[in-house]
Amino acid sequence: MIxxxxxxxxxGLLFALGLSxxxxxxSLIVIFMSLEMMLSAAxxxxxxxxxxxxxxxxxxxxxxxxxxxxxxxxAAEVAVGLAIIVALFRARQTTSVDDITSMKY
Amino acid sequence: MMPAYYLEAxxxxxxxxxxxxxAFVEKADKSLIAKMGxxxxxxxxxxxxxxxxxxxxxxxxxxxxxxxxxxxLFYKGFALVTTILVLIMSLDYRSVLQxxxxxxxxxxxxxxxxxxxxxxxxxxxxxxxxxxxxxVSIFVALELVTISFYVLVAFMRRNVGSLEAGVKYLIxxxxxxGFFVYGLTWLFGLSGETELSKIAAALGNDDxxxxxxxxxxxxxxxxxxxxxxxxxxxVPFQIWVPDVYQGAPTPITAFLSVGSKAAGFVVGYxxxxxxxxxHVAPQLVTLILAISGATILLGxxxxxxxxxxxxxxxxxxxxxxxxxxxxxxxxxxxxxPVNVEGVMALYLGGYLAMTLVAFHVMCLVRAQLGSxxxxxxxxxxxxxxxxxxxxxxxxxxxxxxxFTAGFIGKMYVFLMAxxxxxxxxxxxxxxxxxxxxYYYLKVVRAMYWDDAADDQSVQISTLSKVAMxxxxxxxxxxxxxxxxxxxxxxx
Numbered sequence: 001m002i003x004x005x006x007x008x009x010x011x012g013l014l015f016a017l018g019l020s021x022x023x024x025x026x027s028l029i030v031i032f033m034s035l036e037m038m039l040s041a042a043x044x045x046x047x048x049x050x051x052x053x054x055x056x057x058x059x060x061x062x063x064x065x066x067x068x069x070x071x072x073x074x075a076a077e078v079a080v081g082l083a084i085i086v087a088l089f090r091a092r093q094t095t096s097v098d099d100i101t102s103m104k105y
Numbered sequence: 106m107m108p109a110y111y112l113e114a115x116x117x118x119x120x121x122x123x124x125x126x127x128a129f130v131e132k133a134d135k136s137l138i139a140k141m142g143x144x145x146x147x148x149x150x151x152x153x154x155x156x157x158x159x160x161x162x163x164x165x166x167x168x169x170x171x172x173x174x175x176x177x178l179f180y181k182g183f184a185l186v187t188t189i190l191v192l193i194m195s196l197d198y199r200s201v202l203q204x205x206x207x208x209x210x211x212x213x214x215x216x217x218x219x220x221x222x223x224x225x226x227x228x229x230x231x232x233x234x235x236x237x238x239x240x241v242s243i244f245v246a247l248e249l250v251t252i253s254f255y256v257l258v259a260f261m262r263r264n265v266g267s268l269e270a271g272v273k274y275l276i277x278x279x280x281x282x283g284f285f286v287y288g289l290t291w292l293f294g295l296s297g298e299t300e301l302s303k304i305a306a307a308l309g310n311d312d313x314x315x316x317x318x319x320x321x322x323x324x325x326x327x328x329x330x331x332x333x334x335x336x337x338x339x340v341p342f343q344i345w346v347p348d349v350y351q352g353a354p355t356p357i358t359a360f361l362s363v364g365s366k367a368a369g370f371v372v373g374y375x376x377x378x379x380x381x382x383x384h385v386a387p388q389l390v391t392l393i394l395a396i397s398g399a400t401i402l403l404g405x406x407x408x409x410x411x412x413x414x415x416x417x418x419x420x421x422x423x424x425x426x427x428x429x430x431x432x433x434x435x436x437x438x439x440x441x442p443v444n445v446e447g448v449m450a451l452y453l454g455g456y457l458a459m460t461l462v463a464f465h466v467m468c469l470v471r472a473q474l475g476s477x478x479x480x481x482x483x484x485x486x487x488x489x490x491x492x493x494x495x496x497x498x499x500x501x502x503x504x505x506x507x508f509t510a511g512f513i514g515k516m517y518v519f520l521m522a523x524x525x526x527x528x529x530x531x532x533x534x535x536x537x538x539x540x541x542x543y544y545y546l547k548v549v550r551a552m553y554w555d556d557a558a559d560d561q562s563v564q565i566s567t568l569s570k571v572a573m574x575x576x577x578x579x580x581x582x583x584x585x586x587x588x589x590x591x592x593x594x595x596x
Contacts, residue, residue: 038283049294062299073248100269
């Protein structure tokens with residue numbers, strides 16, 4: 001029997017993986033991908049909470065509605081984000097975070 | 106009287122109309138777009154006084170996620186004023202934008218029209234956020250603001266600094282969204298509700314998962330605090346601030362430091378408020394106070410060494426976030442006649458005026474003298490007595506000299522903290538204010554005591570003069586007579 005805890009555990013694992021990807025990887029594209037993984041973690045736990053929190057025998061659809069908003073917003077974020085990364089690549093020929101250090105105090 | 110959400114609709118429609126118009130305006134001069142935006146937003150600002158909430162018996166679904174209370178109306182006005190001033194600044198900043206957009210001689214305005222209408226969408230997001238009282242609408246409004254900021258920060262695409270700032274803001278902004286959403290998810294999971302008032306109601310029920318699992322609730326609130334910490338620039342989530350502020354176009358830096366911070370505090374207050382009178386309150390308050398103390402100390406001490414005016418204001422913005430957090434931390438224990446909402450509104454209102462004046466001067470100096478370093482401000486009183494005068498008022502207000510808005514805001518925060526007996530944080534804050542006097546007055550010294558390298562003067566348009574004088578008047582009026590704002594929030 002798969003319980004809410006199992007879903008939450010996987011979701012937490014996804015979140016932790018995403019976070020460690022953001023912190024450890026040096027390529028902007030991979031970092032950006034890891035960020036999307038963190039949002040997916042939130043989506044997974046939302047759906048799980050919604051499914052296991054029955055209202056009148058039906059899942060709590062408020063949570064699932066939020067999932068659609070998160071997916072849409074994430075898509076918008078990717079559209080803008082990749083455009084910025086492309087612009088950076090055209091200016092600097094690099095997408096590594098080690099090279100974007102022109103501002104120092 | 107009309108429903109309050111007409112205002113957001115009006116701002117979005119204005120933005121869309123200008124977006125379409127932009128394609129047809131002559132390429133040589135895109136300033137028309139900004140001027141129309143300013144006029145349109147002024148009209149919306151006036152109509153703010155003629156809006157109403159739900160009528161008796163009106164239970165349309167929108168009122169379940171859209172609040173119309175003094176707080177919402179105040180911060181709507183706040184967003185509108187900020188955006189109008191940002192648009193005025195962007196007119197003064199055009200020459201820099203044109204330089205970095207690689208414009209040719211025949212079409213100097215090509216490619217900068219977007220810069221004049223995108224702030225309207227940010228404004229609509231900020232206004233919606235002031236009213237949002239449902240997890241879903243909070244999230245969507247917050248992202249509308251953040252995503253339009255990504256574009257605006259990275260706008261000067263031939264300038265490496267702006268692009269780097271854009272990428273840094275993008276990565277850390279998206280990271281903060283990740284934390285924020287994960288926190289909201291758990292809040293939803295524990296309460297089974299998305300509406301904040303229903304979550305607050307569920308807190309009173311002992312069977313609620315929020316009461317049975319206080320650790321999970323604290324985890325969720327901590328995640329939300331992390332996400333908002335990025336938006337308001339609180340330590341340790343402030344790492345992006347100096348670089349992004351320095352690299353972004355100056356009007357957008359001003360927008361970020363005022364609009365984004367105010368929105369973060371409104372959302373933070375709305376989400377956290379029910380939990381301040383609750384079993385998790387002690388831990389929550391400790392967390393907020395710890396962040397607040399670190400923010401005040403780091404922001405002020407790091408600002409001391411700065412030689413770039415924009416970076417200096419970035420650290421100053423961090424330190425002001427610390428004072429505002431201190432006010433938020435007093436929510437559960439203060440017994441003073443003024444309430445926390447009132448003090449936060451007063452502090453942010455004064456902060457808006459003084460920060461926008463400082464950034465406006467910076468726009469003009471950058472566009473005409475070509476530098477953002479403090480050395481460019483040497484002898485500014487000879488180049489332009491007007492600019493030096495308004496910047497002087499802004500600086501002494503930021504430092505907290507009596508009879509200015511900055512002083513009165515800090516005074517109320519200190520009073521609340523004293524009542525709540527947070528003596529350690531007060532000691533840190535006093536150190537911070539002391540350091541503040543040093544680095545704000547460093548700017549004043551450069552303007553009045555040092556000599557300019559050359560005798561180039563700075564030209565100021567009438568519109569900018571009016572805008573700056575209005576803000577200076579606001580600083581002085583709030584500094585002497587803050588009662589109207591405090592009364593607005595009195596129970």
